[in-house]
Every structure is written in structure tokens, then in C-alpha cells.
Amino acid sequence: MPEGDSVFRAAAQLHAALAGKELLATDFRVPRFATLKLGGWTVEEVVPRGKHLLMRVAGPRPQDRLTIHSHLKMEGTWQVYPPGGRWRKPGFTARCVLRTATADAVGFSLGVLEVVPTAEEDSVVGHLGPDLLGPDWDLAEAEKRLLAAPDVPIGVALLDQRNxxxxxxxxxxxxxxxxxxxxxxxxxxxxxxxxxxxxxxVMLGANLGPGRRVTILNARGMPVGRSEGRPPYWVYGRERQPCLKCRTPIRRGVLAKATGTEERDIYFCPTCQPPPEGT
Ligand SMILES: [Zn+2]
Incomplete structure (x- = not known):
């Protein structure tokens, strides 16, 4: 599952390569849209919405407005190449190819790829809660949604994109x-x-630029430890390594699967974050 910052960066890269450009050819390699051709359409913008990517394209008539909606899920990635450039991923994993005069954008192993009328974008992203990196960000609304199910484990609730x-x-x-x-x-x-x-x-926002992801930030919210040899994370992926605050070995566990979320490993410090009773 990608983090919002990866999707934000992917959208920025695609926007820089495609916005304002006319599509010379398109190839949707999913059955539902295999016959759809958007050659002659123009890419207006590429925006992230949570972990979803929305590419808005305009056709020859004013009413022609479509959105190419994709979600990276576990393995998906969008890559930008010079026209006709050699792909770094196997061709059979390509799900979408967008060709312009200056760049080819290729979506590989996309978890979701569909094309919807732009006016109906809500049908694919309307369920999302406030976007931590979006213009719609609303802390009070996010808090309200989380608190609406007070008994759900916080680790599950934070992954539920509806919150x-x-x-x-x-x-x-x-x-x-x-x-x-x-x-x-x-x-x-x-x-x-x-x-x-x-x-x-703040952690997401600190990782919108180039360089590896780092969640250990200084007082000004700037990443520290981006250099090699320093851990980028407090706990994630650090099983058995000492907690950076109390030296207790970090533990790995699993949270029960909940609706709309995948079962994923959790990492925590058993001293700084004592497990709740009964677990
Ligand atoms: Zn600790």
C-alpha cells in the first residue's frame, strides 16, 4: 500500500510531464477500457486524492471531460519516459500507456484503472475522508470521523481512508x-x-521532495537522518533494533483485519507503547 506522499510525488511528476499536452495515443490494457482511445484529447491536470491519482483530460467538445482514475495498491507505479524510451518494467505489467510529443507515461501493475466522466469523480473518490495533503484538509472532520467508531483500534482506523x-x-x-x-x-x-x-x-508533508522517506524530524519539522547509516524511521521496519527513545527492542506484530483495510505488520516499542490489556 503506498503512502500518500508517494502518490503526491507521482502526481507532481505526471503533471509536470503531461499537463497541457495533447495525447497522441493512448492504450488502456484493461478489458473494460481496451477500446477507448483518447488520442487528440488534452491532459488538463494530474492531481492526487489520498492515494488515488486523477488525470483529467479534455476532449474536442467542451462537454468532453474524462478522468483517468488509478490506484497504485501494492505494486503499482507510474513512470515517465522520453518518447519511445525503453521501459524499466516488463511490458506485460503495463496497464496504461499515454503518449505525447514529449513524454510517454506508463502505469504498471496498477491496482485500479478506470475512466470516468470528470463530473462523476465522486463515484470513485467521494468516500474518502479529508486528504492530509489536499486542499480539502479538515482536521476537525478527520477527528470526528475517527471518533465515530471509538472502539476500533487506532492502527486500523488510521489506515481506513474513509476517515x-x-x-x-x-x-x-x-x-x-x-x-x-x-x-x-x-x-x-x-x-x-x-x-x-x-x-x-507533518511527517507526510516533510517527504514530498526528492530523497528517501524519513519520519525523524527536527524541531522545525525538517527530516534528519536522510544520510545513509541513520535509521529513517522511529519504529517501522526496525524489529529487534533498540527504540530510539528508550532502547527497548522494537517489536513487530499484526493487527486484525478490518473492513476496507489489509492486514499489515505493525511495529511498536513495548515500553513506550504498552499493549492494551487483553492483547
Ligand atoms: Zn521505547
Whole structure:
């Protein structure tokens, strides 16, 4: 599952390569849209919405407005090549090819690829909660949605994109650590939910530029430890390594699968984030 920052960066790269450009040829390699051809249409913009990518294209008539909607899921990626450039991924994994005079954009192993009228975008992203990296960001609304199911484990609730959009497994583990809350603890047990959400937002926001992802930030919210040899994360992927605050070995576990989420590993410090009773 991608994190919102990956999708944000992918959208920025695609927007830079495609916005304002006329499509010379398109190839949708999914059965439902295999016969759709958008040659002659113009890419207006590429925007992220949570973990979803929306490419808005305009056709020859004013009423022709379509949105190419994709979701990367686990393995998906969009890559931009010079026209006719050699792909770095196997051709059989390509799901969408968009050709312009200056660039080819290719979507590989996309978890979702569909084309909808732009006026009906809500049918594919309308369920999303406030986007941590989006213009619609609304902290109070995100908090309200999380608190609407107070008994759900916070680690599950943070991944549920209907509550707030953009958090993947890395940021949910890191946000729980910073709040000293075990991911299995219920939403209602988080002492300062707004602070936890804002920690996630600040970490995501610090990773919109180039370079590897780092969640360890200084007081000004700037990443530290982007250099090699320093851990990029507080807990994520650090099983058995010492907690950076108390030296206790970090543990890995699994949270129960919940509706709309995938079962993913959690990482936590058993001292800083004591597991709730009964787990
Ligand atoms: Zn610790």
C-alpha cells in the first residue's frame, strides 16, 4: 500500500510531464477500457486524492471531460519516459500507456484503472475522508470521523481512508509511536487524537521532495537522518533494533483485519507503547 506522499510525488511528476499536452495515443490494457482511445484529447491536470491519482483530460467538445482514475495498491507505479524510451518494467505489467510529443507515461501493475466522466469523480473518490495533503484538509472532520467508531483500534482506523486519506502502514506505525499509543489501542484511548493526526500530516508533508522517506524530524519539522547509516524511521521496519527513545527492542506484530483495510505488520516499542490489556 503506498503512502500518500508517494502518490503526491507521482502526481507532481505526471503533471509536470503531461499537463497541457495533447495525447497522441493512448492504450488502456484493461478489458473494460481496451477500446477507448483518447488520442487528440488534452491532459488538463494530474492531481492526487489520498492515494488515488486523477488525470483529467479534455476532449474536442467542451462537454468532453474524462478522468483517468488509478490506484497504485501494492505494486503499482507510474513512470515517465522520453518518447519511445525503453521501459524499466516488463511490458506485460503495463496497464496504461499515454503518449505525447514529449513524454510517454506508463502505469504498471496498477491496482485500479478506470475512466470516468470528470463530473462523476465522486463515484470513485467521494468516500474518502479529508486528504492530509489536499486542499480539502479538515482536521476537525478527520477527528470526528475517527471518533465515530471509538472502539476500533487506532492502527486500523488510521489506515481506513474513509476517515482521513493518505496514511499507509509506515505513517500509521510512526504516528502511534510518537503519541506513545499501541496500534491495537482503541481510538477512544488516544490521549490527543488531533496531535496524532497532525504528527502524521507533518511527517507526510516533510517527504514530498526528492530523497528517501524519513519520519525523524527536527524541531522545525525538517527530516534528519536522510544520510545513509541513520535509521529513517522511529519504529517501522526496525524489529529487534533498540527504540530510539528508550532502547527497548522494537517489536513487530499484526493487527486484525478490518473492513476496507489489509492486514499489515505493525511495529511498536513495548515500553513506550504498552499493549492494551487483553492483547
Ligand atoms: Zn521505547
Amino acid at each position: 482521513l486519506a493518505g496514511i499507509g502502514n509506515i505513517y500509521r506505525c510512526e504516528a502511534c509511536f510518537l503519541s506513545k499509543v499501541h496500534p491495537a489501542a482503541p481510538v477512544s484511548a488516544v490521549p490527543d487524537l488531533a496531535a496524532m493526526i497532525m504528527d502524521a500530516k
